[in-house]
Amino acid sequence: MSPYPSSASPTGQWKHLRVERAGGVVTVTLDRPDKLNALTFGSYADLRDLLAELAHDGETRVLVLAGAGRGFCSGGDVDEIIGATLAMGTGELLGFNRMTGQVVRAIREAPFPVIAAVHGIAAGAGAVLALAADFRIVEASARFAFLFTRVGLAGADMGAAYLLPRMVGLGHATRLLMLGETIGAAEAERIGLVSQFAADGEVDAVAAALAERLAAGPALAYQQTKALLTAELDMPLAAAVEMDAAAQALLMTSADYAEFHAAFTAKRPPRWEGR
Secondary structure (H helix, E strand, O other): OOOOOOOOOOOOOOOOEEEEEEOOEEEEEEOOHHHOOOEOHHHHHHHHHHHHHHHOOOOOOEEEEEEOOOOOEOOEOHHHHHHHHOOOOHHHHHHHHHHHHHHHHHHHHOOOOEEEEEOOEEEOHHHHHHHHOOEEEEEOOOEEEOOHHHHOOOOOOOOHHHHHHHHHOHHHHHHHHHHOOEEEHHHHHHHOOOOEEEOOOOHHHHHHHHHHHHHOOOHHHHHHHHHHHHHHHHOOHHHHHHHHHHHHHHHOOOHHHHHHHHHHHHOOOOOOOOO
């Protein structure tokens, strides 16, 4: 995490999101339950800017992304986004689509783990937000649907065609992105989309428990692990092994590495400092 914050003050209130902080855990809730948390231009922009702020605040250890009401996120709002885009020119449309992709990049490049707490439906852009997270805690009755071709657009939206094959394989990704089929939690778990199940009604509690565990752990090690997982997706083995060696050499000079040895010697739990 950058020790060099800009002169701008942190945003005190977010119009399109509910943001709560408890220690090092930040919970971001999509809060349009009457619309199944459908995304708007404003909520996309708030997610982009919030993630940028959290990446540099030096305090955030974990982010939980959740949805209010009956579902996680039903995708882009049909009236407020799809209707509006029909009146836009190519330049405006390119700017909008780049912004949605910036949200996914910010999730993947955030220097802390991101947990998606999925219940009800995760559809369209909502499914991609969950896909971009490091962990997907999924209720037994949840459903996923990458619906982009159903509205006449390419299934390769917001990085879905990059991320999904790497998670579930090209065959499953082709089926989901081409046909826009809705799959249940059991099928999602079978193909590798689910990190952990939660009973219906328990997803927030299970996600919170994982978030607390991560927040209490070695933040610097988690940060580097996430960065390496992302960076090495397209590397040959020789380059990946060299990058691992460089990262481990640096981490072996960290306070947390020394703390583990001290704690092991003293037969006590480590006190991780994240540095």
